[in-house]
Amino acid sequence: MHITTRLDGNIGVITLEGELTVHMTDRFRAAVAALLDTPATAIIVDAGALDYIDSSGLGALVSAHATLTRKNRRLALCNVSAKVDEIMRITKLDRYFVAGASVAEARTRLTGS
Numbered sequence: 240m241h242i243t244t245r246l247d248g249n250i251g252v253i254t255l256e257g258e259l260t261v262h263m264t265d266r267f268r269a270a271v272a273a274l275l276d277t278p279a280t281a282i283i284v285d286a287g288a289l290d291y292i293d294s295s296g297l298g299a300l301v302s303a304h305a306t307l308t309r310k311n312r313r314l315a316l317c318n319v320s321a322k323v324d325e326i327m328r329i330t331k332l333d334r335y336f337v338a339g340a341s342v343a344e345a346r347t348r349l350t351g352s
Contacts (some may be wrong), residue, residue: 251279256288260298287318
């Protein structure tokens with residue numbers, strides 16, 4: 240698993256590559272925490288290179304969403320692969336997250352502009 244973070248204006252972007260599993264959730268949570276220490280008003284998780292996510296990975300996404308919501312910030316997903324999208328649909332989490340086909344579309348859905 241490779242995780243990168245960047246700040247794009249007032250939006251934090253976390254790019255995930257590989258698998259978000261029980262062995263990598265601490266690194267994901269650390270990336271979210273690092274962006275919470277910035278002026279980012281929202282975080283977009285770019286899952287374009289995410290090959291697999293297990294229940295711990297799903298839990299980490301839900302936890303990040305809850306943390307951001309408590310801090311009056313928002314979370315969105317983008318570039319979700321068909322395989323990961325199927326897992327999200329099966330668990331009904333596709334209804335829980337704002338999603339976009341790209342970082343730009345996710346940003347628009349978060350900010351309305």
